[in-house]
Amino acid sequence: MNRKINQERLRQESFDVCIIGAGASGAGAALDAALRGYRVALIDRGDFASETSSRSTKLIHGGVRYLEQAIKKLDLAQLRQVSHGLAERRTVIRNAPHLAHPLAILTPVFSWFEGLYMTIGLTLYDLIAGHDSLPKGSWLNRAEALAKSPMLTGQMHSAVLYYDGQFNDARYALALAHSASEAGAAVVNYTAVTGFTQESGRLKTAIVQDQLTSETSEIRARIFLNCTGPYADSVRLLANSAAEERIRPSKGVHIVLPRETLASDYAILIPKTADGRVVFAIPFGDKVFVGTTDNDYENLNQEPILEPDEVDYLLETVKPYLANAPHRSDIQAGFGGIRPLIVSSRADTKTLLRDHEVEYDPESGLLSLLGGKWTTYRVMAQDAIDRVAELLSKPVRSSTETHYLVGGENYRFEDWQLVQTNYGLPADVCKHLMRTYGTRAQNVAKLAEQYPQLASKLTDSQPFLKAEIVYQVREEMAVTVRDVLARRWRLELSNWQLTAELAPKVAELMATELGWSEAHQAEQIRSYQQLLETFVKQAGLSFEQSVMAPI
Template identity: 35%
Template sequence: MFARTVSRRVLAGATLAAGGYAAFALQRDRSAHNEVHVSIPLKAEAPAIPSRSELLDKMAKTDQFDVLVIGGGATGTGCAVDGATRGLNVALVEMNDFASGTSSKSTKMAHGGVRYLEKAFWELSKAQLDLVIEALNERGHMLNTAPHLCKVLPIMIPVYNYWQVPYFYVGCKMYDLFAGSQNLKSSYMMTARRASEVAPMLDASILKAGLVYHDGSFNDSRMNAALAVTAIERGATVLNYMEVTRLLKNEKTGRVEGAMARDRETGKEFRINAKVVVNSTGPFSDRILQMDNAKDGLPRNDLVQFANEGHDSIGSRVAVSNPRMVVPSAGVHIVLPAFYCPKQIGLLDAKTSDGRVMFFLPWQGKVLAGTTDIPMKQVPENPTATEADIQDILKELQHYIKFPVKREDVLSAWAGIRPLVRDPRTLKEGDDVSSTQGLVRNHFLFTSDNGLVTIAGGKWTTYREMAEETIDEVVKQGHFQAKPCITKKIKLAGAEGWDPNFVAMLAQEYHLSSKMAEHLANNYGTRSPIICEMFRRDEKNQLPVTFGGRENVTVYKNVNFDSFRYPFTIAELKYSVKYEYTRTALDFLMRRTRFGFLDAKQALEAVKGTVSIMGDELGWDENKRLSEIQQASDFIKTFGV
């Protein structure tokens, strides 16, 4: 009787509570319905930023910076943002352009790593599991700080054996579970019929099911540029094309106290004094470590030499020979036409013929496929994809694509160096530097006896946490009174005031096509109205960069109007020169836009137009223009064309 009474009371209470909540929810929905949503007005302006010459002048006049960051990739620029927002006086120098190395050649995924989760369970590895959880957490921060550049992407795992269905299903659900509050969307299973409808290019006759999970997809080099610009807007002195030629050391203690850097545009040398120096040069970390080990702070004479054997012979000079900290491997990606993959969902081949994982992802209107994992003995300056690498990916793709996979469909191909790292202090003279023993699967941070802070390893998704830990170490080494880290919450350049309806707002305000509005919004965010105002002022600014410098397009014979398929305009080029520190044609064609990565042949056609516009904007003479055309053309030709 007592139990029955309690049950009735609980049931009655639950009913009343449910009814009350329903009434509350209904009233809330009515209130929300009656509210008028006012969108943030479009602003055709950006915070005032110093020119490159002003940044150089600031660098020359600053007696001592709190911290000098060497390297302008993802982690380096992340350190600059973190340090500047904590109140430190930050300088950053990059030998080439922002994201000119590994940071522009990633798989474009903000992800935790499903394969690491699988390894964690099979190997009972807490370290692997921690890596997954860390990356899943940071994935959410990337989507928050740059929502215009980072998007949620569903990825389907085609299943060809019934016994794999529960295996992959549990794996996807565990992936959701470990993401916790940062989980993007719940994974789910598709029937074979539904999977073949979503991905008609798959062979439905052998398909048993499809498992779908969610990760993030992003534009890596544009995010890198956004980090650099954000750091400058927060007060940091950030410069590309500044090469460190020597580490400055205290004569008595040997402690690193700055660096000598050469402006590669003018040849002028700058002395940069800093209380703490950070080595954030990715695959090139050993080069700076070798300077740290040298009493005079100078690089070794044999650092740059020509490779002549094996995979290292692909037309590139070696930047670091016999690295001790970095154990490099080459990851090759190719870009294919959109029909190789569904437009709104990626594909993951969970187990290739040689045990690797292959991604086939929709990206920028094309399909990104990869990647290989080829061990290397040296670190090349500009790694390139070999024909064998390209054929390897195509061969794997053909295993489950119904139509013929053709080499001529490859629009672009490139290689990036994936730096696995180890503690170089554990190696002795004569040890085998190519050994994988002692490798750190996560990032690695340490401070040398001379006070040089080095951060290496990791991946794009965890750049922010790597930067936070690095600046924590900088604060400790420099005994600074710094503010707390806020990089989990700040919005990067172009993300301020972002609205999910920004594409529609842009199209309506400036009468743009849906394709152009989406392109501008998803690449420049809330700063795209600046480009749209250039469209309004001069119709020539709406033309693709291929036609740069041509006063009247109609008088030119053999004009390739395929260029209009790619919405990379003259206005975007002018914007990138003024607001994003674009200094060469390759900066624009490869990194501020992804033209060369998406279609190398078409990007090659755009070189002369790009140089013509940039030459006018930057005051280049004829020799400089010819040199730029030659260098850009030679580089783009290495992208699989």
């Protein structure tokens, strides 16, 4: 994905559809439209998946909580949502097996009745899922549960085991955008829509500003598709100032604890919380993510960050389920995201449906893809592009259900051994490359072979290779230090201290590749480290040393 070439395409070409927002739904829609042969532009005011789509719980699931509510309330809409999610779960895993995989989840229970209740519910969950590649669940006694997850509390009666999917959300969205690019879409990040021009009341061009240079230009398209998630209303109002707001944003946060908190590959589901949600503790890399919360969020101009009361809530929630309760001092990072809930007459965001809607504004002609969740991104995108097809009077069927994403086709994790044999890289590096780039891992290894100065790790404690930074700039459109550390790698999510320490090393390699001035390089480091320092302070945390590393 070459940003300069694609920027020129945005200026010179006329598109069938311009998709605004390159998170899960937008990148998914771009791939769907490009595979149908439409002329596609995909833009985002930030990086790919830089907002909600990189800050999920990292689960691909039908929604255990939705199933419980559907049964209790005889709510067919919620049951349908669970069914959609479980049907798509297998597709998400199949199409990018390097980025998504099955995850075993234990639900500790404290009585025989509670165990029976959860077993019946999760058995129904498996039945709705039908025949897929995920193992079926079972009811384990205390000894069996402790053998699988030794840090669980000995006070539990038993535990119910079931399976869902886990994935690397930011890299999955990037793979969608990258796949769309290879299918012919003009894909550009850091390009914000500031307005529209109209002709006979219909949108004609989008006025956009390059967020790196402040240059403005126009994108010509027959249809504009708004896929900006919780920010959808701002684009809807740019197109039609009389439009009614449709999105009710909800904030969810996670805290990040050491892997030793669980000391297991098994996640845990906490089915009872003070506010009626479910909370997960999930192993992810060398850390454990605990979340999430659910609160109204009004200030969309500010990045959602971890706050002290949210830290307390999650620590208190997980405490009864572990033999050794984690403390504030154990927290190494955290992150917050915003759910794009569709406005409903129901008052509580926890009860709002996360199903999606494709809205057509007859006044401006703007299409908006509203609501939804990561698991059903492909169906959401398909529905949106089906509507685009109608408006273009150019019907072509979707083919995304069986389309492998970049790095996914013919993927076998065991091939890390071939990378090691062919390029002589350490085993941990080769395994990391396979899980991150799939079948493109050898492309990164070739860079390390071609430039020996890039063949070493960035730090001894992580498998990150210097060559990856160059690859991410050249092939994955990384243009800021945060693009690399937060999304191409997921270090910002898991370790704020180490992220700050590595920022100067990443900036140095990016500066060489992108031709940064010394002043720009220093500003990249300074602004990012200050942001990390803000995260620590706002969460009410403190580390032994400042997050700010010397520049």
